[in-house]
Amino acid sequence: MNLPIQCPSCGDTLHVKSLLCEHCGTEVSGNYLLPPIARLSPEKQHFLLQFILCSGSLKEMAALRKLSYPTVRNMLDDIIAELKSFQ
Amino acid sequence: MKNMxxxxxxxxxxxxxxxxxxxxxMMAVTSVIAYYANIALDGVLDIHITTQQLTWGKAFLYPFISVAVLIVISMILAVMAKTHFRIIDLVGTILMSRIPFIIGACCGFFVKLPDVNTMVEHPASMLQTSIILTGICTVLVIIWHVVLYVNSMRVSCNMTGKTLSIVTIIAIIVSEVLSKFLLAWLL
Incomplete structure (x- = not known):
């Protein structure tokens, strides 16, 4: 199941209201921001996961995705720009 | 759709x-075809049928000098636009954007211009179906080249929006003028 990151009603970023321990049932409530990477779209999160699994090699990523090197680099640049905008 | x-x-x-x-x-192949089809690719956006036989030198130097000017101007503008790029991507993709000129060069096989005197005395002699179709074909080839060039800059320099539009328009206009002067001076 994908973690929803945007409000289905207004499109704004969702916050975390509560966390649950499945072992003892303790529930923590509050107003927590999602970590920056969790705020990215599922496709971008998948891209980052692949990037880490490829040891950060854009060449390997390009071969895996059957895309050219600059295309993959541009995707990464776009993610970097989005992550910077969260700060 | 995907192939398109x-x-x-x-x-x-x-x-x-x-x-x-x-x-x-592909550029070398285009130059060979241009030589046999008597087509002068003398500029960034130029495909001309010549009445005189082209030399091998001109058939090769016209397109190579034109594309070299386009590459240098694009590189300068990309640096000015503060984009990150690898030279090999920029040069390679711009060279590939010239592939449609193969079709433009092939057009020369299907058309024969009347001699200069006939064209001056009877301008209507230019209104042959083959000449008109070749004209339309070369315009389409140039449009295809421009689209490929814009996409080459988009991918190799990660340019988008206004930056991409301004850089590509300036690069094409400046390269066209500069290549014309350079070719007239050198050849």
Whole structure:
């Protein structure tokens, strides 16, 4: 199941209201921001996961995705720009 | 639809050394065809049928000097626009953007211009179906080249929006004028 990151009603970023321990049932409530990477779209999160699994090699990523090197680099640049905008 | 997208932007799949090799080979093939079809590719956006026989030197130097000017101007503008790029991607993709000129060069096989005197005395002699169709074909080839060039800059320099529009318009206009002067001066 994908973690929803945007409000289905207004499109704004969702916050975390509560966390649950499945072992003892303790529930923590509050107003927590999602970590920056969790705020990215599922496709971008998948891209980052692949990037880490490829040891950060854009060449390997390009071969895996059957895309050219600059295309993959541009995707990464776009993610970097989005992550910077969260700060 | 996917193939259509690749025809207009193959650089999503092909760039770097691969595009450089393909681009150079295709340009050499274009020059050979241009020589036999008597087509002068004398400028960034030029495909002209000549009445005089082209020399091998001109058939090769016209397109290579024109594309070299376009590459240098694009590189300068990309640096000015503060974009990150690899030289091999920029050079390779721009060279590949000239592939449609093969079709433009082939047009020369299907058309024969009347001699200069006939053209002056009877301008209507230019209104042959083959000449009109060749004209339309060359315009389409140039439009295809421009689309490929814009996409080459989009992919190799990660340019979008206004920056991409301004850089490509300036690069094409400046390169066209500069290549014309350079070719007239050198050849």
């Amino acid at each position: 997208k690749l025809l207009l932007n193959p650089f999503v799949r092909i760039a770097g050394l691969q595009s450089l090799v393909i681009g150079l080979v």
